[in-house]
Amino acid sequence: MSASGGSNKKSPFKYSSDIHDELKTDLQKIQINGTCIEESEVEKKLDNLYKWICSTPKNTTYRVNLLKTTTEQVIQHLNNVIAQQYANRLPTITTFPHLSEVIIVHCWDKSIKLELLKHSNEVIVDATCGSAILRGSHVFAPGILGMPHGLNIGDTVSVFADTTGSCKKGLLKTREVENKMFLGNGILKQTRENLFYNDGQIKSGIAIHMTEVISRLPQLNADSVPDGWALLQNLPSILCTLILNPQPGEIILDMCSAPGNKSTHISALMNGEGILVALEKNKSKLEKLKINCDKFSSGNVKIFCYDSTKACDKHMDTECVNINDGPPFKENSFDRILLDSPCSALGQRPQLLNKITVAQLRSYVALQRKLFSAAVQLLKPNGLLVYSTCTITIAENEETFNTKGYIVNGLTKEESEYILRIGPEEDTVGFFIACFTKQIV
Numbered sequence: 001m002s003a004s005g006g007s008n009k010k011s012p013f014k015y016s017s018d019i020h021d022e023l024k025t026d027l028q029k030i031q032i033n034g035t036c037i038e039e040s041e042v043e044k045k046l047d048n049l050y051k052w053i054c055s056t057p058k059n060t061t062y063r064v065n066l067l068k069t070t071t072e073q074v075i076q077h078l079n080n081v082i083a084q085q086y087a088n089r090l091p092t093i094t095t096f097p098h099l100s101e102v103i104i105v106h107c108w109d110k111s112i113k114l115e116l117l118k119h120s121n122e123v124i125v126d127a128t129c130g131s132a133i134l135r136g137s138h139v140f141a142p143g144i145l146g147m148p149h150g151l152n153i154g155d156t157v158s159v160f161a162d163t164t165g166s167c168k169k170g171l172l173k174t175r176e177v178e179n180k181m182f183l184g185n186g187i188l189k190q191t192r193e194n195l196f197y198n199d200g201q202i203k204s205g206i207a208i209h210m211t212e213v214i215s216r217l218p219q220l221n222a223d224s225v226p227d228g229w230a231l232l233q234n235l236p237s238i239l240c241t242l243i244l245n246p247q248p249g250e251i252i253l254d255m256c257s258a259p260g261n262k263s264t265h266i267s268a269l270m271n272g273e274g275i276l277v278a279l280e281k282n283k284s285k286l287e288k289l290k291i292n293c294d295k296f297s298s299g300n301v302k303i304f305c306y307d308s309t310k311a312c313d314k315h316m317d318t319e320c321v322n323i324n325d326g327p328p329f330k331e332n333s334f335d336r337i338l339l340d341s342p343c344s345a346l347g348q349r350p351q352l353l354n355k356i357t358v359a360q361l362r363s364y365v366a367l368q369r370k371l372f373s374a375a376v377q378l379l380k381p382n383g384l385l386v387y388s389t390c391t392i393t394i395a396e397n398e399e400t401f402n403t404k405g406y407i408v409n410g411l412t413k414e415e416s417e418y419i420l421r422i423g424p425e426e427d428t429v430g431f432f433i434a435c436f437t438k439q440i441v
């Protein structure tokens with residue numbers, strides 16, 4: 001094991017040179033005009049990738065639920081919320097001319113002065129919580145690792161992330177921690193006694209209300225807009241559903257659906273007409289999926305707890321099948337299918353610390369191929385399938401549907417048009433979207 005992913009440069013894989021080697025091998029599959037790219041080019045690509053995933057996107061995106069409200073109304077509401085919270089310091093909010101349901105809240109530019117002086121009261125949060133803060137979240141109780149004695153509710157504190165994964169829960173001497181990353185300042189809402197007192201209860205709720213953060217984004221969350229009006233959703237996730245292009249009256253399958261961010265969007269684009277079957281294997285995620293469907297008035301969604309790799313029964317009696325009865329389904333049942341696959345999530349930004357092992361990274365591939373194969377069987381001839389992941393490896397993306405291992409640069413021009421890879425050129429999260437139609441030969 002060595003630090004910094006095999007080199008001394010910036011990387012979230014601080015303790016695993018194995019991951020660096022694995023990603024290198026993955027990138028070595030890239031060919032340009034039939035020739036593999038040079039070793040130096042691979043290293044350069046990896047450096048860019050690491051820098052990018054360690055950094056924070058400079059905007060927050062919302063998807064507006066056009067069934068309940070309008071984009072203008074959500075912008076007006078957000079402006080009021082931000083004006084109140086930040087004494088009229090309004091960020092720029094923009095929209096896309098052709099994506100009517102997308103709102104982009106930009107970070108404050110450098111002309112706006114933020115109060116980012118470090119205070120003597122230091123609180124340490126874990127790396128996951130740190131990423132969420134940088135993207136505009138307040139600090140929730142489970143994310144806090146360390147806090148000194150004597151801090152009171154209402155005190156101003158400086159918040160740091162443990163980017164080494166070495167701090168123990170309940171840590172007192174927060175000022176002595178080395179290699180912590182300063183994130184910003186906030187107001188304490190829960191005391192140390194409350195957070196770490198072991199009464200058997202899981203601690204919840206906002207523990208620090210962030211006021212200024214180094215990413216310069218306003219702290220916005222699901223509660224910043226009225227219930228069901230809009231959802232915080234990364235642009236690639238919104239695009240994914242738009243590429244699926246759901247139509248009212250169709251029969252559509254969302255194979256990996258919880259927590260329902262895309263299911264609610266698909267249902268809205270269907271205008272609630274037709275059937276959207278939402279499958280999810282993990283029982284503990286169903287409640288959240290149901291709540292989201294209710295919140296977003298997704299009336300045509302039929303939710304089933306089911307393993308989608310087993311969702312197709314080739315031997316099913318074709319006479320007695322009703323989609324509403326749930327899985328398994330017969331072959332050729334759906335007009336469109338979204339396979340938003342479980343993945344290694346290496347496209348998430350920012351990543352302050354990532355402890356994924358090579359075994360974990362490799363473990364997704366077999367599942368992704370099984371899910372893809374089930375999707376192809378379940379799709380009607382001429383039906384449309386969208387395969388997506390929020391990760392960046394070739395093994396989990398292009399190779400899922402072509403075991404020969406060709407990649408974007410090796411595809412024909414026509415084939416490439418059906419693939420969208422979102423990487424370091426874009427200031428959003430890393431994502432992969434591939435779109436297929438089923439042809440019977």
Ligand SMILES: C[S@@+](CC[C@H](N)C(=O)[O-])C[C@H]1O[C@@H](n2cnc3c(N)ncnc32)[C@H](O)[C@@H]1O
Pocket residue numbers: 237255256257258259260261262263279280281282285306307308309340341342343
């Ligand atoms: C990337 S997440 C889906 C996110 C979701 N599409 C959204 O936009 O809100 C993948 C989901 O697939 C679920 N999953 C994993 N294996 C599965 C399987 N074999 N069948 C169905 N769901 C599965 C996971 O529990 C997880 O909730």
